[in-house]
Structures are given as structure tokens and as C-alpha cells.
Amino acid sequence: MIISKFFIIPIVIAIGLSVTFLLLNFDDVSNAKPAGFDGDRDGVVDSLDNCPRNTNSDQTDFDSDKLGDECDIDDDNDGIFDSLDQFDTDPTDWADFDFDGIGSFKDTDDDNDGILDVDDSDPLPISEKLATKYLQDLRVCADMDDGTLRLVCYSEFFGKIAENQENNSDALELSIALSKIGLIDDCHFVSHEVGHVAFNENPDVIENLIGMDGTMCRGGYFHGVIAAYFHDVQEDGAQFPSDYDSMCNDLIGSSNYQDCVHGLGHGMVHYFDDDLDSSLKLCHDMSFYQNRLCVRGVMMQYTDNVLTRQGITSDVINNLCSKSKLNTIDYAECSMSIGGTLAFFTNHDFKQGTKLCELIENKQDQNYCIDGLKGEIQDSEKYETDSLTLDKREKFQPQFVKGTSKVIDIQSPAIISNFQFVHEIGLISFEIDRPQYVVMYVPNEFVTSKMVVTVDGQIPDELDAKGNVLGEDISMIRFVPDNSGLVMMTPLPE
Incomplete structure (x- = not known):
């Protein structure tokens, strides 16, 4: 191996003696690799490869800076590194923060607010x-x-x-x-x-x-x-x-x-x-x-x-x-x-x-x-x-059972209102404002082995129930109603 460069570094230690170290630079080596060596095995020898450590058999180099696109962090030489540049082969554009596929240089409405940039007092997205x-x-x-x-x-x-x-x-x-x-x-x-x-x-x-x-x-x-x-x-x-x-x-x-x-x-x-x-x-x-x-x-x-x-x-x-x-x-x-x-x-x-x-x-x-x-x-x-609007997002709406420390957890995009639990007959009722799925976690003491679930008087086509969820003394009841209205969970005689 022939070392092409070395550095002489004088170091003065505490007692005042000057000691000289010969520091060899092993990163800068000439003739260290055999002729025809292809480190990344892409079919291009290292001496000719514009990205010797990255596979790039096509040798593309968009900005012609002798650094292949596979290892060039700024392919179009616009000063914006490729990981941020949304148009890394277009030196006139790099940003598209309204994600409409048009770069800011060409986009006439950069923030997609319906007001053209020339008329917009604040045209760029924050x-x-x-x-x-x-x-x-x-x-x-x-x-x-x-x-x-x-x-x-x-x-x-x-x-x-x-x-x-x-x-x-x-x-x-x-x-x-x-x-x-x-x-x-x-x-x-x-x-x-x-x-x-x-x-x-x-x-x-x-x-x-x-x-x-x-x-x-x-x-x-x-x-x-x-x-x-x-x-x-x-x-x-x-x-x-x-x-x-x-x-x-x-x-x-x-x-x-x-x-x-x-x-x-x-x-x-x-x-x-x-x-x-x-x-x-x-x-x-x-x-x-x-x-x-x-x-x-x-x-x-x-x-x-x-x-x-x-x-x-x-x-x-x-x-x-x-x-x-x-x-x-x-x-x-x-x-x-x-x-x-x-x-x-x-x-x-x-x-x-x-x-x-x-x-x-x-x-x-x-x-x-x-x-x-x-x-x-x-x-x-x-x-x-996901682009769910607020009215379609699931809302967590716990219902507190009066006279107890118990909670019936309800999840649904629909809004739950007028919740009641009638202890004497074990009736659970509430209203939903739209036909969206409802998931309930009910303490087992409030359910029986036989219950009828209706929404506005109709039994939902999609209805599922499971007892002792995750080993807990809790039942899960899920249904998808066809309409909004009054939900009633009525126990039947055993």
C-alpha cells in the first residue's frame, strides 16, 4: 500500500517538550484498490463511477457536477437538499406546501385558499x-x-x-x-x-x-x-x-x-x-x-x-x-x-x-x-x-350512571344526548343525531343475557355483543343503525 499523504503534527505536552507525531491519512490512498475494482457492484468500476458507494449503473447526473444523483444530496444544485426539495430535478422550484403538485414558482395560489397570490396579502402557507x-x-x-x-x-x-x-x-x-x-x-x-x-x-x-x-x-x-x-x-x-x-x-x-x-x-x-x-x-x-x-x-x-x-x-x-x-x-x-x-x-x-x-x-x-x-x-x-371531517370523527362520550360510581363508555361519530338508565327495569336509553356506528362498554351489572336493541323502533341489521371484554366484567355492544333517533336497550325476561 502506498500512502499518498501524511501530516506532521507537533504537539506540546504539559512539561514543555515538543513531540512530533506522524499522522497517516488512510482515507486518502492512491492505487490502494486493484484496477477494475467495483465496490458497489453496479457494473461501473470505481475509477469511473460517479457514485462508487451507491449502486447507480445508469450513472445519471442531472446537474452535471460529476456527482451521481444516487449520492448527490442536491440533484438540481438549487441550494435545497433533496430530502426537502419536492422538485429535485427542477432548479426553479422546490416547495409545494399546499400539496397540489405545482411548485411555488409556478403556482398562482400557493396556499390553495381560492385567492390568487397577486391578490393575496398572505399568499404562502405558514x-x-x-x-x-x-x-x-x-x-x-x-x-x-x-x-x-x-x-x-x-x-x-x-x-x-x-x-x-x-x-x-x-x-x-x-x-x-x-x-x-x-x-x-x-x-x-x-x-x-x-x-x-x-x-x-x-x-x-x-x-x-x-x-x-x-x-x-x-x-x-x-x-x-x-x-x-x-x-x-x-x-x-x-x-x-x-x-x-x-x-x-x-x-x-x-x-x-x-x-x-x-x-x-x-x-x-x-x-x-x-x-x-x-x-x-x-x-x-x-x-x-x-x-x-x-x-x-x-x-x-x-x-x-x-x-x-x-x-x-x-x-x-x-x-x-x-x-x-x-x-x-x-x-x-x-x-x-x-x-x-x-x-x-x-x-x-x-x-x-x-x-x-x-x-x-x-x-x-x-x-x-x-x-x-x-x-x-x-x-x-x-x-x-385520512381526511375525516369533524362530524365524522369518533367522539368519546362517557355516560355517568346516576346513584353509582359506574360509567358506560360510548364511542361514536354521532352525538349522544338524553342518556338515561332506569334501574327498576334495567332500561338504557339515549338519542343519536345521525346514523353512525355506536360502540358501548357497559358494566355487566347493567346488562342481562337477553336484551333487545332498537333505534327509532327498528332493530339494527349490524349488531354485535361480547361479554367479559379482555377478561373484565364489561360487555361490549356495537351496532350500526339505519337511521337516527331514540336508542333503547331493553332486557327480556330470562
Whole structure:
């Protein structure tokens, strides 16, 4: 081997002696490779290959800079790196933040508001303004190879945006746009940081949540706000709030209520940290569906904390969930949350995430992990394409049974009103304002083995019931009515 360059570096050590080191630069080697060497095996020898480390047999080089497109981070030499450039072979355009397929340079209505740019006092979407303003910050994060460090970088970046912008939704709009482009794999994680900043600036949970769209980044902002609240309670040395189970009540009847209750789980882990038992106990004291939402939030935050602090190793991942300390359902939720968390650490890459799940030795737990990974990826993809309007989004509408501490949990896009439970005859009734599916979780003491369900006097064609859901003393009743009106659940004689 012939070394083409070396460097002489004099170093003065503490006692004043000058010592000279000969530092060889092994990266700069001439004639080190045999003639005809083809490192990437694409049929083009390295001496002629414009991307010797990337397979590119066609040798395309759009901007003719002698750097092939496969390894050129800016194919059209417009100063915008390709991961952000939506038109990377058009040097006149890079942005399309209204996602209509037309670049800003050619688009006559950049924000798709129906007002032509020439007549629009504010023609650009806020996401495009912010992406342009913070290009260099975005590039720093995008260029990081390590998935964990990249996530941390983006979280800090979006925290900075939230601090600088008067409206927190501006940061969320940017995160959504960048997730659609693919610059960030999913905006849920980074929106946690936006929520943290929002609460630090205005320490009132509900004020930060009311008026926000809980579906933005799948509730991540909500989780961040609530987590920040509990973090502050813990930092102040205060007792855990006794009214935690009613914190979200102002959002009952909206789709945001579910995200708020789920966020409680995240907040509990911020308060109790590694004391998983205390967080889970508080979840279990809530109603059936609230409990499941809360536990899911607990496990998401817990698995993320551990994997972030300790790293993803076989030992860590096999001991993350304790079968001896958790009940069967919580253990399965914990194992699935490992997969969900791994999705964020691997840019939602199913193949890479599966390899990490396979570090788990127990086959059933490994399958739980893969199910959680798959579910998170599917939710992320669905979010990118889902355009449900507010009236079609599922609303969580718990009904409190008078004279008891029991709750009947109801989920439906329809609005539930005039709920009644008549103890004397065991009748459950309420009204729905449109023919949308209804899912109910009813304590078994309020149902009998034979009940008739009618909507406006008609038995729904689609009707399903299941007792002892997840081993709990709860029955699930689901039906899809053909019309709106009065719902009646009437017990029949045994």
C-alpha cells in the first residue's frame, strides 16, 4: 500500500517538550484498490463511477457536477437538499406546501385558499414560510445518520419553532408538512415537544387544548401539554392531583377527549418515572375504556423513556416488560408498545423494526412487538391520507350512571344526548343525531343475557355483543343503525 499523504503534527505536552507525531491519512490512498475494482457492484468500476458507494449503473447526473444523483444530496444544485426539495430535478422550484403538485414558482395560489397570490396579502402557507426561514436547522437534523439523535434534533428544533411562533399550531402545521414530504418519518413524536413549550408558556392544560385539533399529529401535542403539567407537579414536589380523572372533562363529547385521556398516561410516567405500578394503578381506577387509553399512554411513554436512556440492546429489550409484575393485558400492551416505540426509532421502517423486535427471545412477546410496530406504521400511513371531517370523527362520550360510581363508555361519530338508565327495569336509553356506528362498554351489572336493541323502533341489521371484554366484567355492544333517533336497550325476561 502506498500512502499518498501524511501530516506532521507537533504537539506540546504539559512539561514543555515538543513531540512530533506522524499522522497517516488512510482515507486518502492512491492505487490502494486493484484496477477494475467495483465496490458497489453496479457494473461501473470505481475509477469511473460517479457514485462508487451507491449502486447507480445508469450513472445519471442531472446537474452535471460529476456527482451521481444516487449520492448527490442536491440533484438540481438549487441550494435545497433533496430530502426537502419536492422538485429535485427542477432548479426553479422546490416547495409545494399546499400539496397540489405545482411548485411555488409556478403556482398562482400557493396556499390553495381560492385567492390568487397577486391578490393575496398572505399568499404562502405558514409551513413554507417556516421551512424557508429554518432551512439550515432542518438540514442539520436531516443529515444525522443515527435515528435516536435525529429524533432528538427534530424535537429540539420544533421546540424552538414553538417558542418563536405566537401560534402553536404553526409548528404543528410545519411538522405535518415535513412528515408528508418524508423529511421526518412521523410528526407525533416531535409534536410532544411543541406541547411541552406551549404549557411552559401558559401553564393551563385545558386552555392549551381547547380550540386545537387533536387529530393533528395523532394527539402528540395533547400528550406533550399534559406530560409537561405532570412534570411540573413532580418538580414542585406536590402530591399527585386527586382530580386527575376529571382533568379532561371539558372535552367530553369531542374527538379530543380520547387524546386527552391517553395523554394522562404519558403525564403519569413523567410524574412517577420508573414506578410503573403507581401509574397503572391510577389508570385502573378509571372506567374501562378510559383505562385502556390511559394504559396505552403509560406504556408508550415508559418504553420510550427506557429505550432512549438505555439504548436498544438485547438485554434492555428483553427486560423492558415484566411478566411477573404486570397483569396479562398490561403485559401485552407493554410488549406492543415496544414495537410502537421502535417504529419511531427506525423511521417507521417495518423491516428494520422487525429485526429489533426479533431480539426478544419469547416468540409470543416478539409477535406482540411486531404487532405494535405494524399498528404504529399503519396508523401513521392512515393519518397521512385520512381526511375525516369533524362530524365524522369518533367522539368519546362517557355516560355517568346516576346513584353509582359506574360509567358506560360510548364511542361514536354521532352525538349522544338524553342518556338515561332506569334501574327498576334495567332500561338504557339515549338519542343519536345521525346514523353512525355506536360502540358501548357497559358494566355487566347493567346488562342481562337477553336484551333487545332498537333505534327509532327498528332493530339494527349490524349488531354485535361480547361479554367479559379482555377478561373484565364489561360487555361490549356495537351496532350500526339505519337511521337516527331514540336508542333503547331493553332486557327480556330470562
